[in-house]
Amino acid sequence: MVSSAEILAAFRELSNSKQLDRAELLELLQDGIMAALAKKYGPNVQAEVDIDEGRGDIRIVLLRTVVESVEDSSREIALEDAQALDETFEVGDVMEEPLDFATFGRAAVQAAKQRIIQRVREGERTKIRDEFSSKVGELLSGEVQQIERGKLVVMLNKFREAEAIIPYREQNHREHFHQGEPIRAALKRVEETPKGPRLILSRAGVEFVQALFKLEVPEMQQGIVEIRASAREVGSRTKIAVFSRDDSIDPVGACVGLKGSRVQAVVNELGGERIDIVPWSSDPERFAKLALAPAKVARVFSDNAARTIQAVVDEDQLSLAIGRNGQNVRLASELTGWKIDLYSSREWLEKGGDATLFAPLPGEETEGPDFPLSEIAGISPVAVAVLEGAGFRTFNDIIDMDRDDFLRVPGMTPEEADRLVSLIDELTDEGNNADAGGDEPAA
16 A cells, blocks of 8 residues: 555655645645545545645544434444443544554545546646636747647647647638647637636737737837727738827837838738738728728718718729728728728719818828917817827817817817817918918918
8 A cells, every 4th residue: 555655755746747836735635635534434524634744644533523323424433332442432522533544445545536636627727717817819839739620739838738729710821830830829718618728829810910019019018009900811911000108109110110120020920911000090080091001092081870981092092992802991991990982083073072182181291380289279288188199189180170070089078179169260260361361460
């Protein structure tokens, strides 16, 4: 029969291989011994288990209450039997009976083993759940352990006990991996199965592209630059909309890097997939113009009720705006969350649209002078902060906005929106009157 010292040595090895601390080890061993006692004496058995790691000894004391009539032999003993061992026993006393670990039968030892294995597995599942539940969207690395029925089984570098797979639908089908090759993927979700939590990884989702940019762009790791929206057709093209919390940092430039080094690192990991990086805007019309890059958009008209954008482009920009098989406009629509209908300038004029089509984007050069919002008398500091937080920093950024446009800006109150509309009317009217008079200076 195995001695208690050998049992303790085996458990130390188990604690090292499963990364268990001393307290967990002792708790597991005590639980296993109680399971063995329950198998031998009954489910309600009571006992004291004392483990001395220094001496390599396990002390087990069976506790049974002295009673007149035994109803549960696992935790009771008859007065007559107790007094046969010691005449001083009386009803209600607790008899302590030392047990030798070597006297446990094979069935009891097997029950202890099963209980310990079960507890170890439960502990591993809890660790995996706790470790990865908060890491959805993050980049994980490992190696391809197995390829079965189209899915890739991955052994993670830092948590080898975790079951991680890349399903067929989450793979870039232009890529081909072999067993033993290193691989990186983003954690898409933690899936519960009868065998415990399973990590579902992805190389086909937008979260993989976002995780790669976060790895390459220090400003994203610091929380200064963030990806506000993204759209992807795996293996072909991705569009991301980025925003900076610091006016001095260009979010697009931060993602591109010096001589395109940062974005090129992401493109290489994606196997040459094209990436469009555009600034994010809270104004759907401006955002739609930016999202249709690299095409230059003349005008956009929005329908808030139907969440539809009508975009007008010049004849030579139409095919670029549509993209191969409609890919560019499709991704732009997914990026903005609005349906985008494209028209050439000729089609728009034939439809009866406005002849004044080619207007610059907010923030681009205009015929009149531009100046920061903070220099405009009458706009409160709170309104300036709200507008700048949404990407509107100069007068030309807001000159074409109406009351509904201002109310769509997060944090804008109806009173501030009315005040801003009045200020724009006043400033533009003053400028028009000055131009018409010829002698008065423009405001």
